[in-house]
Structures are given as structure tokens and as C-alpha cells.
Amino acid sequence: MAKSAMSQSMDRPLPDISSLRPPGGKRSSKRDRILEIFLRQEGHLSADDLCELVRREDAGIGRATVYRTLQWMVGAGIARKVDFGEGHSRFEPSFRHPRHFHLICTKCHRSSEFLSSDVEALMEEIAAARNFATTQAVVQIYGTCEDCRTGTKTDTIDGTTTELVFARDALRIAIATERSGLEFYTRAAGLTKDARGRTVFQRLAAEEREHLGTLEKRYGELVAKNPQLEAKPTFLFFKGAASGLFAEGAAKLREGVDDQQALLIGIKCERGSHKFFKRYGERFEDSEGKRIFLEFADEERAHLDLLIREYRGLVERQDRRSPAHAAVAKPRR
């Protein structure tokens, strides 16, 4: 039985490339050369592809060294080994997008990538149900790509645009969530009888509107600077329970609730939304998209705090009026 497995410890946050020379071996020499050439490429290289490339620039480098360097890179978390069932492994730089998945065309042998937090969430659930400690997950969809079926060249996401497409998708998701939040608060403001409560909701609606404006402006700037962006396929699939949350909240509002309940619903929505974007934002590598998610999470957090403050104030005022009823459920945290 051969080579069993190059240490499967992938998907670490990887600091920066220059700082990881020491771990393991001495400084370096050809290693650097190979690494540099590897990182310069895009797509999924086979060991042999890399050999060729290296040989082209530096005649005196042996296949064995390339293989050894590849093993080191995988162990150090610089590269990821992927298997497309071709009888040989391929390698991809891992610093760009951790845990992305692949659509693999069996006709043209090209593969395109996608991110799906939805799929990840499901896999986490499944692993948890089986008490399985996940280190890595592989999702590969095999089939025929659009280009091969129709003969036309469709727009693809290449190495230079992934970052941008990711940022675009992050913005789109944030905007969608913001919209449903705005709708929720507008409706809540319309329903609330208490003048003070209404003011809070109006203020939140105004904030959402403003933030929505900011996000849309940013989106506009992004696509203005990169006109090809709008046509690119979706890279990040993320239904975002957050948008579901606000819709659900809005439905509850329609059932008719008192001011206190409305605040609690708002709190639930913002808490869910915050947690959600924080959690998913954190699992991405440093990038514009990640930053958008985390910023957005902070924004939601601020709203959450505001709502909680207001809720406390409301309960306090009620207490003062009729201390006996004070036993109303308090929001956690």
C-alpha cells in the first residue's frame, strides 16, 4: 500500500507566505522557486504540469524535488491536494478560498469552483449527528458544463476575478438581507402603538435604509469598476437564514403583537442575523467578501444592542407602573 495520505491537515488560516519558510526545514532554495511558480499559476495543476513549468524556467530541477515540495506545501497548508478521479492528483493553492467545492466537466476536464455555506451547514449537521470530527470535506459535482453542451463560450470565474466575484456575491447577500430587514422595521413601525417604541423602529428602519444605500452604492461602484462582473456566474451560494428570519418575523408581526413582543421579534431577528453573518464571515479567508460579511455582522450587532436597550427600558417603565407583572421573559444575553 503506497503513500497513504499526505498529511490531511489543510484549511488552516495560513499567515503569509514569506513567514512560513522555517517550519520544518532549513531556509530554502529550489523550494522557493517551485513554490513561487506554483503560486503564480491558476487552476488545478497536476504534479506533472508543475514539473513541466518548473523545468521550463529552471532546467536543473528533478521530478522528485517537485513531488517532495508538493508534499511539503500540502503539509504546510499552502496547497491542497484534490482528486478529480483522473488517476493522478491535482494541487491548488489553498490560501485563496478555503473549503470551496468543484463542478467538474468530464468532457473538457475543466473545473469551476463554488462556495456554499448552505452545503457546509448541512454537512456540519450530518457530521454532528454521527459524532464525527470533520477535518475536511469534498464536494464534487461531475457532469457536462454549459460550454461543452452548447458550444458557446460562457463567462467563467478565473483566478483574477474570484475575489471580485466573491465580494459581489457577499454584497448581494447583504443587500438582500438589508432589504428584508428594512421591510420588517417599516412594518413594525407602522404597527407599534407606543410612540417611543415606534420611534425606535423608525430609527432602525432609517438606519437600515441608510446602510442599504451604502451597500448599494458600493455594489454600484464595484460593478462600475469591473463591468464584466455582473455577467459572471454565482460563486457564493448562501441562502442566508438571515433573510428567512426577517421574513418570518414580518409574518409574525402580521399576526398582531403588542409592542413588547414586536421588540422581542426584532431582537430574535437581529441576533440570528448577527450570529449568522459573523459565523460565516469568519470561515472565509481574508478578502473583501469576508470583510463585507463581518462589517455587516457588526452592523446587525449594533441594531441588536439598540433593540435590547429599548426592550429593557420598556420593561422598566412597565415595572414602575405595575411591579407585579415584572415576571415577563427577558431576552437572553
Place this chain on the structure above:
Amino acid sequence: MAKSAMSQSMDRPLPDISSLRPPGGKRSSKRDRILEIFLRQEGHLSADDLCELVRREDAGIGRATVYRTLQWMVGAGIARKVDFGEGHSRFEPSFRHPRHFHLICTKCHRSSEFLSSDVEALMEEIAAARNFATTQAVVQIYGTCEDCRTGTKTDTIDGTTTELVFARDALRIAIATERSGLEFYTRAAGLTKDARGRTVFQRLAAEEREHLGTLEKRYGELVAKNPQLEAKPTFLFFKGAASGLFAEGAAKLREGVDDQQALLIGIKCERGSHKFFKRYGERFEDSEGKRIFLEFADEERAHLDLLIREYRGLVERQDRRSPAHAAVAKPRR
């Protein structure tokens, strides 16, 4: 570049084993021997494992023949080639469960299987968004299994119990859906003012209750006959949008609706539920679990028809009273 790909055309509904001898080659001889030995095993065999097994029973069979038979089996849809990243391929009989996914323990090198219609649905969506024609999907979760971490032996699903565990899970899902349906109709009956409409909802509630009883009895019988079943881990992960549908429907009822709207909500729920179970039932191989899903789909269909009939009656009666308002949206189909 080697062997590229054994025809990727897997996952066909496979008729029965005896009838697929002719396609391709002559009758057979050793082929049958190898096939028979392969099918008798459970788990994921490597080509070498199979060679050993075959050699043990029939000394005069060469490695090449085993490889060639394996290729033929994959092409004929009898076997599926799986790659766990060990440097060699493994093969599994494909007639049991099409498109299942794997949890692979990197410590003990064992793998357990699961089905997730939720993951499948997401992958379909993703493929559709990219205009990608899927032929096969691979989902592998690598990590450490419970046994390896805790040292204890947990209950696993082996070849003899998969069918039963699948049936168990199908029943559990059907029961959960039935429960939420029952709750929905009970609530609807309570809310409906029109005597006739109320009768319909009561009748449906009664039917759901009865069917629920049947399903629960069946579940009880199943686990009584196989006491080890209750402790087995979940095999089929299936949130079932259907249960979500009824819950959503019930929420809408709470908002306060008239009888006609209540019927429409019921129709929407049953239609969704029927479609859902039909669709997912169809993608399974013939098995008790599949039958449970399809039976359940039929049941929901009957309810749907009843609701539609009732809805039509209601509209007609209204028409007779005030023909002018006849332009109410009709349910499709």
C-alpha cells in the same frame, strides 16, 4: 495521461443482475464468478481486495480479468468507483443506494454512508445556476469517527441493516410530516366558520390522524422486529420542506383568513408535500423506504384532490350567490 475515466455513466436504476449479462460481451464464465463474489461482499473493496477474494475461491483467475470485470461492472452500472484518496480506487455495489455520500475516517480507514436529500437539492440548485448537466456527485466528509476518538464501539450501519435503517428513517420523516399536517388541519377546523368547510378540515384531520396511527404502528412493528434499530445512527438526512410547509401554513392560519383562503393554504401545503415526497421517493432504489415515500406521496395526493374538489364547490356556491365576484384566483392543475 492514463485511463482517463471508466465510463462515468453510473447511477442507473439497474434492472436485475441476471438480465444484464448480454449487453456488451458474450454470456460469461469467470465474469459471473467475480461478479457473484463482489456482490456477496459488503463495504468498499479495492481491486486488490477483490483479487484476493477471487483467488481464494478460484485459483485460476488473473488480476487483469478482475480489473477488466470491474471496468465492465462500472460501465454496466453494477458497481461504482469511489476514491477515498488512498492512492487506489475502491468499488461498491451500486444497486443498493444510488448517490449516497461518505463519512471517511482517516484514522481507522473505515467509511460510513449517508443519504441527504437536502444536500442533493442544494447541489441541484447550484448545478442549475451554472447550467451544468450533472451526471454524478461526490460528497465526502473526512475526519475522525466517534469510535476512534472515544475508543468505544458505537452502533454502525452495516450492509444487512441499511435497508432497515432506511425504512426506519423514511417512516420517521413521514410521521413527522403527518404530525404537522394533523396539527394544521385541527387548527384549520377550529378556525373555519363555514360548517361545510369545517367538516372538510375535520375529515382531513381524521384522515391524518388515522394515517398517523398506521405509520406509527408500522414503525412500532419495525423496531419490535429489529430491536437494534432504534439505536442505529441516522442514515437519511431529509429535513423535508413538507414539514416546513405545514408549519408555515399553520402560521398563516393564525393571521386570520377566510374559509376560502384556508382551503387555498391547505392546497398549497398538500401540493408541496405530495410533490416533495413523490420526487424524493422516485430517486431512491427499490426498497421499503422508497415504498414508504411513494405511498405517502399518494396519500397526500388524495388529500390534495379532496381539497381541490371542496374549493371548487365553495367557489361555485359563491358564484351562484354573487356571480360578479367569480374572478377569484383558481388553484392550478
Place this chain on the structure above:
DNA sequence: CTAGGTGCAAATAATTTGCAGAGGC
């Protein structure tokens, strides 16, 4: 000086192929 890095060629491992012979129809 010394541990690890490197090249080359040989070793290993998984899988396929060429070819002569065997077997069913």
C-alpha cells in the same frame, strides 16, 4: 561541520495492454 535539500536512477504500486490460447455458439 551537519542536517536537511536535491538529482538521478531504481523501486513500488496501481492499472492497462499485447498476445497467444481457450471456450461457448
Place this chain on the structure above:
DNA sequence: GCCTCTGCAAATTATTTGCACCTAG
């Protein structure tokens, strides 16, 4: 007799190793 199946050994491909040599700290 034809056509495919088979076995064996040789070929191919991907990847690793042994070993002598080289090089940076």
C-alpha cells in the same frame, strides 16, 4: 470457425526511495 474472454507477462503511469552529493547556517 468466429468472436470474445482469459491468463500471463510486459508495459505504462504516478509517485516514492536510496544514495551520493551539495549547501546554508
